[in-house]
Amino acid sequence: MLRKPVFFVGFMGAGKTSVVRRLARIAGSASVDMDRYIERRCERKIAEIFAEEGEAGFRKVETEVLRELAAAGPQFISCGGGVVVTPENREILKRSGFVVHLQITAHDAAKRIRNFERRPLFGDLDNAERICEERGPLYEEVADYTVRTADRSTGSVAYELRSVLRRKGVLWLRKSS
Numbered sequence: 001m002l003r004k005p006v007f008f009v010g011f012m013g014a015g016k017t018s019v020v021r022r023l024a025r026i027a028g029s030a031s032v033d034m035d036r037y038i039e040r041r042c043e044r045k046i047a048e049i050f051a052e053e054g055e056a057g058f059r060k061v062e063t064e065v066l067r068e069l070a071a072a073g074p075q076f077i078s079c080g081g082g083v084v085v086t087p088e089n090r091e092i093l094k095r096s097g098f099v100v101h102l103q104i105t106a107h108d109a110a111k112r113i114r115n116f117e118r119r120p121l122f123g124d125l126d127n128a129e130r131i132c133e134e135r136g137p138l139y140e141e142v143a144d145y146t147v148r149t150a151d152r153s154t155g156s157v158a159y160e161l162r163s164v165l166r167r168k169g170v171l172w173l174r175k176s177s
């Protein structure tokens with residue numbers, strides 16, 4: 001059982017969506033992916049929201065959704081890669097739960113990402129490296145725990161986090177699990 005919301009932040013391709021899906025399964029808790037939630041709410045793909053309303057329009061919905069999810073009770077929440085760029089979002093993250101930073105370099109992320117549709121800001125590698133560097137301190141500002149995910153499987157990161165969250169009293173498990 002989760003005691004509070006656990007938010008996952010980190011650069012595009014760090015593995016937030018994949019790790020949260022796995023962790024939710026092995027910890028027996030609910031999970032939600034902010035990007036998918038936004039797409040359902042707006043009945044449009046992320047790329048369409050960016051094309052029609054610009055980054056500012058997307059960030060506005062992102063903050064509304066984060067506020068809503070932060071108040072929705074304990075679950076695992078994979079955030080969009082840029083959630084930390086909005087100061088209000090950083091405050092919500094810091095006060096509402098436990099925050100895990102999945103860390104990766106732009107170079108390693110580029111090797112993994114297949115679907116660039118959902119990530120219109122990734123751009124070319126130089127651009128991604130610049131954004132990744134700018135955001136590094138913001139991810140660290142909100143993080144309660146950081147894990148590097150390059151050269152690791154989703155499962156190994158998920159099992160490490162399950163034990164970290166137990167140790168920190170954020171996750172309670174029945175003895176058999």
Ligand SMILES: Nc1ncnc2c1ncn2[C@@H]1O[C@H](COP(=O)(O)OP(=O)(O)OP(=O)(O)O)[C@@H](O)[C@H]1O
Nearest residue numbers: 011012013014015016017018080081112152153154
């Ligand atoms: N540990 C891993 N090793 C190799 N590939 C991985 C790993 N974790 C995720 N991937 C792959 O990398 C891609 C990006 O992963 P994922 O969508 O989970 O990242 P994300 O952090 O949610 O990105 P975004 O912020 O853009 O939503 C996916 O194709 C996924 O299958």
Ligand SMILES: O=C(O)C1=C[C@@H](O)[C@@H](O)[C@H](O)C1
Nearest residue numbers: 012080081082118119120121
């Ligand atoms: O890093 C970012 O700014 C983004 C990452 C994706 O998860 C999406 O939330 C969107 O493409 C913006």
Ligand SMILES: [Mg+2]
Nearest residue numbers: 016017035078
């Ligand atoms: Mg994701």
